Amino acid sequence: MINSKTTTKGQSSAIELVLIIPVIMAAIIVFILLVPNYSYSAGSEVNTFQLNAMAQSLLEYIITNPGNPLNWGLANKPKSFGLAMPNQPYHLDPFKVLALEYWGFANGYLPSNLVNECSTSYVGKGFANYLNQHGINNLAINGYWLLLPIGNKTWPLSYTEAKQMLGLGSNYEFMLIIQPVLNITVIDxxxxxxxxxxxxxxxxxxxxxxxxxxxxQYFIVSQGTSQKPSITNGTTSSITNSSGIAVITLPVAYNSNNTYFMLITASIGGIQDYAYFQYPGQTTPLLLMGILPNSTNYNSILFVDPNVLKSCLKNTKIISNPGETALGLRIVAVYKSLYGYTFETLNFTLGPGQGNAPSYPIPCTLLTKSNHSTCYWNLPDAPMLLIINVIRNSKGQAGQVPIAQSIIVPYGLYPNYLLGDEPIIFGKSIKNAPVGAARALVYIGDSAYYITLYLYYKGNVFGAAGW
Structure with missing residues (x-):
């Protein structure tokens, strides 16, 4: 019996071994077949991890350091790259952000509401000479009637130099994207x-x-029968419902003859953002304006009669007859700093862009003695929102030329407005390359933004992703 049991047990073990060996061999074959795919995946994961870590380190440096000089955003050529306000980490300098935008304009990142773009050969000769002296040979006009320098203008900020300042070699590219945390829209x-x-x-x-x-904060402008507009202004508030909609009650009923301008602030959990709303939209401009960074302690705000750019505007059929806006303009400014509103009458009149009014810009304060169709107003390095109210000198003009116009100039505050509320983009990407990403919450003025850094690597994906 013992021998019988022993023989049976040996036979059973042999059978089990015969069954197990093929299973083991099959497992080995499957493992061998999977090794290349597994290795590639592991290698990519390691690189992505390294790139993410590098991206986080770079972004932290950029948003906590001001760079050098500390105020390089005011047309200084930076020696080191950082976007923070001096001694204010995570608070971005509005004029350094503006420098990113102007780099973008020169590199094809144009506003979504672009009206037209043209070379300076299509603008008045004096104004063209002024722009050419500042290295500007092409202009874009966005839907808010703001002039943007585009094309081959070389601004103080260079992407290639910024990359070198950050210590990135030729195998790397990076891209910064800045966009608001909260999006605010007026509906219906x-x-x-x-x-x-x-x-x-x-x-x-x-x-x-x-x-x-x-x-x-609302400004309701009623032109009335006089050339001096009356402005109703005040503040009201509400809370959004579960659908994200707040119902605001204005002090006066809607009147189609009025112009409505509103600064709308939304806040929740310590996060705040704001937007600007104007109705009706301006389909025919009385005035065009632009920001020209040109010094170490101020920027110039340009005021331009539309006829100075008549060829550029006629190409879009916006102004069919250049004489429509040729009787001169009176200009009043309302500006908002970070601490409130100030109403200031600039007290000057632009000469008509058609006729004998020269188009080479002079200081706006000299317009009382000289009849020019363009001028500039130098502003200090304090970010503010400019609201310009323009009144034409004659009410008898033909066509759809409005009696008055309001133009918003984001002098540092709400920089996305220049881009038609699109994100601000600075840098370059590499198609189909390994990429790491980092994101942070920052502030520009009193508004919250997300800033995202993408770091691209075009070297060997199995190699070390070093600096």
């Missing part, structure tokens, strides 16, 4: 006749934001 405006309601929608990353506080 104008309301029905006689209604005083304004509906404001707040979203973040495409998601509706409930329980946000929405504050509206």
């Amino acid at each position: 405006f104008p309301p029905p006749q006689g209604s005083s309601n304004l509906y404001v929608e707040v979203t973040s990353n495409g998601q509706r934001v409930g329980n946000a506080t929405v504050k509206v």
Whole structure:
């Protein structure tokens, strides 16, 4: 019996071994077949991890350091690259951000609401000479009637030099993208006749934001029968519902003859952002304006009669007859610093761009003695929102030329406005290359933004992704 049991047990073990060996061999074959794919995946994961770590380190440096000189955003050529305000980490310098935008204009990142672009050969000779002296040979006009220098202008900020300042070699490229945390939109405006309601929608990353506080500072301009407009201004607020919509009650019922300008602030959990809203939209400009960085302690705001750019505008059929806006303009400014509004009458009149008014810009303060169709107003390094109210000198002009116009100039504040509310982009990408990313919350003025850094590597994906 013992021998019988032993023989049976030996036979059973042999059978088990015969069954197990093929299974083991199959497992080995499957493992061998999978090794290349597994190794490639592991190598990519390691590189992505390294790139993410590098991207985080670079972004942290950029948003906590001001660079050198400390105020390089005011037309200084930086010796080291950083975007922070001096001694204020995570608070970006508005004029350094503006420098990113102007680099973008020269490198093809144009606003979504672009009206037209043209070379300076299409503008008045004096104004063209002025722009050419500043290295500007091409202009774009966005839908808010702001002039943007584009094309081959070389601004103090160079991407190639910024990359070198950050210690990145030739195998790397990086891209910065800056966009608001909160998106604010006025919907269903104008309301029905006689209604005083304004509906404001707040979203973040495409998601509706409930329980946000929405504050509206409104300016309702009524031209009336006199050339001096009357302005109704005040503040009101509300809370967004679960659909992210706040209902604001204005002090006067809707009137189609009025112009509405509103600064809308949304805040929740210590995060704040704001937007500008104007109605009706300006389809025919009385005035065009632009920001020209040109010194170490100030920028120039340019005021330009549309006829100085008549050829550029006629190409878009915006001004069919250059004489439509040729009777001169009176200009009043309202500007907002970080600490409130100041109403200031600039008290000057632009000469008509058609006729004998020269187009080479002079200081706006000299217009009382000289009849020029362009001028410049130098502003200090304090970020502010400029609201320019323009009144034409004659009410008898033909066509759809408005009596008055309001233009918003984001002098440092709300920089996305220059791009038609599109993100600000600085840098270059590499198609199909390994990429790392880092994101942070920062502030520009009193608004919250997301800044994202993408770091691209075009070297060997199995090699060390060193600096």
